[in-house]
Amino acid sequence: MAPSSSPNALPQPMLEALLQKLGAAVLARVGTGHTFRLIGDPPPWWATTFTSSPKSPIDVRSLAPFLRHFLDECESAWKDDPGRVVRSGPWSHRDLTSIQHQFEATALTVSRRPLLLIERVDERFDQIQALLQHARDQRLHHLDQVKTHERTHISLTGSLAIATQERNDVLALLQHLDLAAIVTNQEGCVTFISPRCLNWIECPPAKIIGQPWEESLPLDSTDRKHLRHTWNALAPQRGRRPLRLIGTTPRWIDYEIHADPHSSERRIILLHDRTEIQHLRQQLHHQTQFHDLVGRSPSMLQIYQLVRDVARVDSTVLIEGETGTGKELIARAIHYSSPRKDRPFIAANCAGLTDSLLGSQLFGHKRGAFTGAIDDHHGLFESADGGTLFLDEIGDIPTSVQTSLLRVLQEKEITRLGETRPRKVNVRILAATHHNLNEDVIRGTFRADLLYRIRVARIHLPPLRDRRDDIPLLIQALLGQVCAATGKAITNLHPDSLHLLMIYAWPGNVRELKSAIEFAVISARTTCLMPSDFPEELHRPQPHHLSPVPQDSPRPEPKAQLLHALQQAQGNRTEAAKLLGISRATLYRRLLAHHIEMAE
Numbered sequence: 001m002a003p004s005s006s007p008n009a010l011p012q013p014m015l016e017a018l019l020q021k022l023g024a025a026v027l028a029r030v031g032t033g034h035t036f037r038l039i040g041d042p043p044p045w046w047a048t049t050f051t052s053s054p055k056s057p058i059d060v061r062s063l064a065p066f067l068r069h070f071l072d073e074c075e076s077a078w079k080d081d082p083g084r085v086v087r088s089g090p091w092s093h094r095d096l097t098s099i100q101h102q103f104e105a106t107a108l109t110v111s112r113r114p115l116l117l118i119e120r121v122d123e124r125f126d127q128i129q130a131l132l133q134h135a136r137d138q139r140l141h142h143l144d145q146v147k148t149h150e151r152t153h154i155s156l157t158g159s160l161a162i163a164t165q166e167r168n169d170v171l172a173l174l175q176h177l178d179l180a181a182i183v184t185n186q187e188g189c190v191t192f193i194s195p196r197c198l199n200w201i202e203c204p205p206a207k208i209i210g211q212p213w214e215e216s217l218p219l220d221s222t223d224r225k226h227l228r229h230t231w232n233a234l235a236p237q238r239g240r241r242p243l244r245l246i247g248t249t250p251r252w253i254d255y256e257i258h259a260d261p262h263s264s265e266r267r268i269i270l271l272h273d274r275t276e277i278q279h280l281r282q283q284l285h286h287q288t289q290f291h292d293l294v295g296r297s298p299s300m301l302q303i304y305q306l307v308r309d310v311a312r313v314d315s316t317v318l319i320e321g322e323t324g325t326g327k328e329l330i331a332r333a334i335h336y337s338s339p340r341k342d343r344p345f346i347a348a349n350c351a352g353l354t355d356s357l358l359g360s361q362l363f364g365h366k367r368g369a370f371t372g373a374i375d376d377h378h379g380l381f382e383s384a385d386g387g388t389l390f391l392d393e394i395g396d397i398p399t400s401v402q403t404s405l406l407r408v409l410q411e412k413e414i415t416r417l418g419e420t421r422p423r424k425v426n427v428r429i430l431a432a433t434h435h436n437l438n439e440d441v442i443r444g445t446f447r448a449d450l451l452y453r454i455r456v457a458r459i460h461l462p463p464l465r466d467r468r469d470d471i472p473l474l475i476q477a478l479l480g481q482v483c484a485a486t487g488k489a490i491t492n493l494h495p496d497s498l499h500l501l502m503i504y505a506w507p508g509n510v511r512e513l514k515s516a517i518e519f520a521v522i523s524a525r526t527t528c529l530m531p532s533d534f535p536e537e538l539h540r541p542q543p544h545h546l547s548p549v550p551q552d553s554p555r556p557e558p559k560a561q562l563l564h565a566l567q568q569a570q571g572n573r574t575e576a577a578k579l580l581g582i583s584r585a586t587l588y589r590r591l592l593a594h595h596i597e598m599a600e
C-alpha cells in the first residue's frame with residue numbers, strides 16, 4: 001500500500017458529494033473504533049453486496065476481514081502524518097449472489113475525522129486485466145519474434161560460416177594450385193579478386209572491385225590487346241602465350257578465361273604464375289642460343305667462343321660453311337658482340353653482280369660514271385661507316401672488284417666510281433663463302449693477297465648433318481618462329497617425324513630444315529606434325545651405306561664407301577661429302593687417312 005501525497009482541503013459536503021458521484025461508499029468513523037456510518041446515499045452495488053443496513057452504524061470488519069488490517073495500518077500511518085491518504089489496493093469479495101467482485105478502499109482524515117471510501121473496481125480491473133492480457137500477448141508475440149529472430153540469426157550465422165568456410169576452401173585450393181582468380185560481372189567489372197592476385201598487382205581490393213577487368217591488370221598494350229582478343233572469343237579460352245605483369249616485381253602469367261557455370265554472363269579468369277618457368281626457359285634459351293644462333297653441340301660451342309674472341313678485335317674474318325649453315329648469323333653475332341654494335345651492320349651479297357654494279361654498290365659512284373648512273377650515290381662502305389660490312393659470297397667477286405677491295409682493306413679509304421678523290425672509311429669487313437678459296441686461288445679466280453687479307457681470322461661452320469645433336473633444339477626454335485609467323489598452333493611433333501628429321505642429310509642445312517618445318521606447319525591438319533606433313537624428299541630412302549652418322553661418331557667411312565661416294569659424285573668432293581653426310585673438311589681428313597689421291 002503506497003502512501004500518497006496530502007489530500008486536498010475541500011469542504012466536507014463538497015467532498016462527500018463528489019465521492020458519491022464516483023459511485024463509492026463513503027463511510028465516516030463514529031468514535032474511535034471500527035464503527036463507521038455511511039454518509040449520503042449508498043452506492044448502487046451496496047444492497048447486493050453487503051447485508052449491513054446502510055442506515056445503521058456499521059462495524060467495517062463485518063464488511064470484509066481485510067478492512068480490519070487496513071484500518072490498523074491507516075491508524076499507524078496517521079500517527080506520523082495525519083494528512084496521509086492510504087490506499088488498500090484491490091481485494092476480492094463475493095456478493096450475495098456469489099459473484100466475485102474487486103474492491104478497493106481509500107482512507108483519509110478530513111478535519112481529523114477518518115473517512116473510508118470503498119469502491120467497486122471491477123470495470124477498471126477488467127480493463128487492467130485486458131491490458132495485462134494484451135501486454136502478456138504482446139510479450140508472448142515479442143518473445144516469439146525474438147525466438148524467430150534468434151533462429152534466423154543462428155541460421156544466417158551458420159550459412160555465413162559455411163559460406164566463409166567454402167570461400168576459404170576455394171582460396172586454399174587456389175593457393176594450393178598456385179592459381180589466382182578474378183570474377184567479373186556481365187559488364188566486365190571485377191566482383192571478386194583473390195588475395196594472391198592482389199598481392200601480384202600490389203593493389204588494395206577497394207581499387208579493383210567494381211573496376212573494368214581490363215584496367216585491373218598492369219599490362220603493356222600488346223598483352224592487353226592479346227588478352228582482350230581472348231576475352232572476346234565465345235568459347236572458354238586459354239592464353240596462347242604468357243602475359244607479363246608490369247610492376248615492382250614483374251611476373252609472367254598464364255591465363256584461362258571461363259564462363260561462370262552459375263551464370264553465363266559472368267566470367268572467371270584463372271591466372272597461373274609462370275615466372276619461374278619463364279626464367280628457366282630464358283636461362284635454357286640463353287644456354288641453347290647465342291644471339292640468333294641455336295645449337296649446343298660441341299662444335300657450335302667452340303664457334304660461339306671464337307665469335308666472342310674475334311668480336312673483341314677489329315680484324316677481318318672469313319666465315320666458311322655450306323649454304324644455309326648460318327654464316328650471316330655468325331657475322332651478325334660478331335658485329336653485335338663487338339664495340340661496333342651500336343653502328344650499322346650492312347650485308348652485301350656479292351654473287352651474280354657485274355663489275356660496275358657491284359663496284360658501285362660497294363664504293364658508290366659519281367653521276368654519269370656509267371650508263372644509268374643518273375645521280376651521285378654513296379656505296380655500302382660509306383653506309384657502314386663506323387660499323388661492319390658483311391660481304392657474302394666473296395668467292396664470287398669479279399677480279400676488278402677484288403683489286404678495289406684489297407685497296408680499301410689496305411688504305412682504309414674508298415673512291416667512288418667516276419671520282420678520283422679517296423674518302424676515308426672506318427669499316428670492319430666480315431666475309432663469307434661456301435667456296436674453297438684456296439682452290440679458287442690455285443684456279444686463279446681469287447687473288448691470293450686478298451685471301452690473306454680477309455682470312456686474318458677464320459670460322460668454319462659445320463654442316464647440320466655433322467651436328468645432329470642440335471636438330472631437336474633447332475626444330476623447337478624454328479617451329480616457334482614458324483608458328484608465330486603463320487599463326488598456326490602446333491604443339492607436338494610425332495616421334496616418327498623427329499626420326500625422319502634426324503636421319504635426313506640436310507644438304508641445304510638449317511635453311512632447308514626451316515623450309516621443311518614451314519612446309520609441314522602449312523600442311524598440318526592437326527596440332528601435331530606427322531611424317532606425312534613433311535616434304536617428299538625427306539621420305540626418300542637414305543642409302544644405308546651413305547646414311548650420315550653423328551659428328552662425334554668415332555666410326556670412319558671405310559675406304560670403299562669413300563671411293564664409291566667420289567665415283568657417284570663424279571669426283572666432286574662437295575657432292576661426295578653431301579652423299580656421305582659429312583663436311584668437306586671431314587671428307588678431306590678421311591681421304592688423307594685412307595691415302596686416297598686428292599687430285600681434282
Ligand SMILES: Nc1ncnc2c1ncn2[C@@H]1O[C@H](COP(=O)(O)OP(=O)(O)OP(=O)(O)O)[C@@H](O)[C@H]1O
Pocket residue numbers: 292293294295321322323324325326327328329330392432434474510511514
Ligand atoms: N644455328 C642456327 N640457328 C638458327 N637458325 C639458323 C642457324 N643457322 C642458320 N639458321 C637459319 O637458316 C637460314 C640461313 O642462314 P644464313 O643465311 O645465315 O646461312 P648462310 O650460311 O649465310 O647461307 P648462304 O651461304 O646460302 O648465304 C636463316 O633463316 C637462318 O636464320
